[in-house]
Amino acid sequence: MDCGGSGGDWFGVRRLAEAEAVAAAAMARRPSTAWAEEEEEERPLTVVFASPAENFTDAAPIGNGSLGGMVWGGVATEKLQLNHDTLWTGAPGSYTNPDAPAALAAVRELVDQGRFTDATAAATRLFGGQSEVYQPMGDVNLELGGSDQQQAYDSYKRELDLHTATVLVTYSVGPVQYTREHFCSNPHRVIVTRIAASEPGHVSCTLSLSSQLKNTVTVTNANEVVMEGVCPGQRPPAPGLLLRNSSSSSNSISSSDDDDVTTGGIKFAAVLGVQMGGSEAKAAVLNDQKKLRLDTADWIVLVVAASTSFDGPFVSPSDSRLDPTSAAVATLNRARSLTYEQLKAAHLDDYQCLFHRVTLRLSPPGGKGT
Numbered sequence: 001m002d003c004g005g006s007g008g009d010w011f012g013v014r015r016l017a018e019a020e021a022v023a024a025a026a027m028a029r030r031p032s033t034a035w036a037e038e039e040e041e042e043r044p045l046t047v048v049f050a051s052p053a054e055n056f057t058d059a060a061p062i063g064n065g066s067l068g069g070m071v072w073g074g075v076a077t078e079k080l081q082l083n084h085d086t087l088w089t090g091a092p093g094s095y096t097n098p099d100a101p102a103a104l105a106a107v108r109e110l111v112d113q114g115r116f117t118d119a120t121a122a123a124t125r126l127f128g129g130q131s132e133v134y135q136p137m138g139d140v141n142l143e144l145g146g147s148d149q150q151q152a153y154d155s156y157k158r159e160l161d162l163h164t165a166t167v168l169v170t171y172s173v174g175p176v177q178y179t180r181e182h183f184c185s186n187p188h189r190v191i192v193t194r195i196a197a198s199e200p201g202h203v204s205c206t207l208s209l210s211s212q213l214k215n216t217v218t219v220t221n222a223n224e225v226v227m228e229g230v231c232p233g234q235r236p237p238a239p240g241l242l243l244r245n246s247s248s249s250s251n252s253i254s255s256s257d258d259d260d261v262t263t264g265g266i267k268f269a270a271v272l273g274v275q276m277g278g279s280e281a282k283a284a285v286l287n288d289q290k291k292l293r294l295d296t297a298d299w300i301v302l303v304v305a306a307s308t309s310f311d312g313p314f315v316s317p318s319d320s321r322l323d324p325t326s327a328a329v330a331t332l333n334r335a336r337s338l339t340y341e342q343l344k345a346a347h348l349d350d351y352q353c354l355f356h357r358v359t360l361r362l363s364p365p366g367g368k369g370t
């Protein structure tokens with residue numbers, strides 16, 4: 001608007017638009033680049049562990065919103081637990097409870113009487129049948145090294161870096177330093193692990209896939225392991241029903257289990273592909289045809305793809321025509337056409353453009369949080 005002063009020249013004043021005012025206020029509160037970099041160096045967004053995980057809650061998570069893994073970070077053995085967002089027991093159904101209105105009236109009456117414990121117990125009658133349950137897909141198992149990694153190790157560190165969405169495991173055995181880096185790529189829909197040593201020819205391991213669900217495992221060639229399985233057709237009636245017999249190394253369900261419960265649900269597949277480098281590197285299929293043995297490599301890259309037959313919330317698993325094995329193999333083949341560096345670069349570009357959109361400072365020096 002135009003404003004004038006008595007006895008002076010006229011001048012124009014423009015009122016800032018709301019967006020401009022917000023931007024100006026933000027710039028006034030914004031720390032200098034130098035301060036931000038200094039703060040970043042002082043407080044990096046990393047979670048550091050001084051030892052391998054002993055429990056599931058100690059493991060470090062990676063994931064892309066659909067496929068996920070928990071990295072335990074062992075030395076002699078490593079376990080990467082796999083999850084997929086569409087792996088559930090059962091099939092679509094109605095969970096409407098026709099007795100819920102009467103149960104609700106009883107709960108309200110108990111609340112009015114101040115009998116809250118009884119009201120809580122009565123509230124269980126509000127629900128229909130039990131909902132179906134989420135299932136863990138399985139594990140990538142690594143038996144690491146030859147005799148050297150059975151020795152005492154030192155300088156151990158397991159680090160989850162939130163800036164890069166990677167997990168890095170490092171340790172030393174004698175003069176050799178070992179590193180394992182894990183990430184889960186959203187652009188390529190795979191989990192990637194790189195294992196390396198500071199001296200050539202020191203990376204060796206035995207690879208396998210396993211699951212507590214009914215499954216079969218096949219080594220298709222010297223660089224690929226395929227696990228195919230099926231979820232229960234209904235929620236298990238008792239904890240542990242679906243677990244393999246702990247005293248047996250086979251993948252079969254114990255004879256007391258009911259096949260109507262342990263099968264008939266969503267099918268799944270996980271495929272593990274291997275790349276390796278080094279003049280002395282070699283791979284072999286072990287006698288049981290379920291494991292791969294890799295020896296004397298300079299480095300190894302593992303790529304894991306997974307899929308299920310889930311075809312939407314209204315399609316019964318028995319009606320699904322999706323082939324999870326074909327889908328997982330196709331995803332793996334697309335990723336294996338790229339180098340580790342290309343896979344990681346695509347992962348970082350995809351992740352960091354989202355992660356770095358917002359910066360939150362809760363307690364900046366000498367000021368209020370922003």
